Amino acid sequence: MPGEVGVGDALVTSQPGMFVSIRTADCFPILIADPEKRVVAAVHAGWRGAISGICSKTIQAMERSVGSHPNDLLAVIGPGIAECCFEVGPEVAMQFEPFVEERTRIDLEDVIYNQLCRSGLLRERIVKSGICTCCEGEMFHSFRREHEGAGRSISAIGVLF
Numbered sequence: 001m002p003g004e005v006g007v008g009d010a011l012v013t014s015q016p017g018m019f020v021s022i023r024t025a026d027c028f029p030i031l032i033a034d035p036e037k038r039v040v041a042a043v044h045a046g047w048r049g050a051i052s053g054i055c056s057k058t059i060q061a062m063e064r065s066v067g068s069h070p071n072d073l074l075a076v077i078g079p080g081i082a083e084c085c086f087e088v089g090p091e092v093a094m095q096f097e098p099f100v101e102e103r104t105r106i107d108l109e110d111v112i113y114n115q116l117c118r119s120g121l122l123r124e125r126i127v128k129s130g131i132c133t134c135c136e137g138e139m140f141h142s143f144r145r146e147h148e149g150a151g152r153s154i155s156a157i158g159v160l161f
C-alpha cells in the first residue's frame with residue numbers, strides 16, 4: 001500500500017508498480033534487486049546499521065520470504081560519507097574491526113561491501129558509487145557538512161511490471 005511506513009532501516013517489496021525509497025544525508029543507501037524472484041529492497045545504513053548487519057538481515061529476509069538466492073542478487077551502494085570525511089572517536093572506532101581505541105577514519109562503504117559479500121553476493125554484482133556526500137557538496141546533501149539544515153537525497157527502487 002502506498003504511503004509512508006515511518007522510520008525503518010530496510011524496505012522490501014515484490015509488488016509491481018511499487019517503489020521503495022529511503023532518504024539519506026551521509027548514511028548509505030543500498031539498493032538490492034533479485035531479478036529471478038522479482039523482489040527489491042532499499043536499505044538505509046549509517047554506522048550503527050552497518051554494525052548491526054542491516055544488509056545481512058535484509059538479505060536473510062529476502063531468502064526467507066521469497067526464496068531469494070544471494071548469488072542471484074544485484075546491489076548498489078549509493079553515495080554516503082566516505083573514509084576521507086568520516087572520522088570517529090574511540091567509542092565508535094572500537095566497534096569496528098580491526099579494533100582500535102583512538103580517533104580514526106572508517107570506510108563504511110567497504111564495511112557494507114564486505115557484509116554483502118559475506119551474505120553470499122557475488123563481487124561482480126555489487127556496485128560501489130565511490131562518491132563522498134560530504135566532499136561532493138554540489139550534488140549531495142550531507143549532515144556532517146550542513147548539520148541540522150541538511151536536506152536528504154532520495155534513493156528508490158521498484159519492480160516495474
Ligand SMILES: [Zn+2]
Nearest residue numbers: 084085132135
Ligand atoms: Zn569526503
